[in-house]
Amino acid sequence: MAVQDFYPENLAYCYGCGRLNDQGHHIRTDWDGDETVSVFTPEPWHIAIPGFVYGGIIASLVDCHSTGTAAAAAYRAAGREPGSDPPFRFVTGSLRVDYLKPTPLGPPLTIRGRVREIKGRKVIVESTVYAEGVATAKGEVVAVQMPEDFGKN
Secondary structure (H helix, E strand, O other), X not given: OOHHXXXXXXXXXXXXXXXXXXXXXXXXXXXXXXXXXXXXXXXXOOEOOOOEEOHHHXXXXXXXXXXXXHXXXXXXXXXXXXXXXXXXXXXXXXXXXXXXXOOEOOOOEEEEEEEEXXXXXXXXXXXXXXXXXXXXXXXXXEEEEOOOOOOOO
């Protein structure tokens, strides 16, 4: 199961990664050795210009894959399984995306992440988007752990 499958219900509505958002991307982040991986297939309406993915979609993939990576890394660092209490859930403190080349619309995109640093409630993640094995964008996210009462009314 992906780390997003363990997000508490009240925090599972994110457009990018929320399993409870019917209109969202449903990004799912899993470990692949020391990296994390997600796969997303853009829809025809995720267009920038004919044949290419809109850059904002690319940014949202980097964003949500990276916050998922931060949660997975926090569980791993604590020696805990995803879903154990208290839950780890992260938000974006900073997002930087560098577009390396146009991302073709059509093939599935693979997003791979690596944890650069874990320090307290902050995790820095570097993620790369690939189309057919070619890197099209790289990003860095500073992810900040949500307080346990975040999103509760």
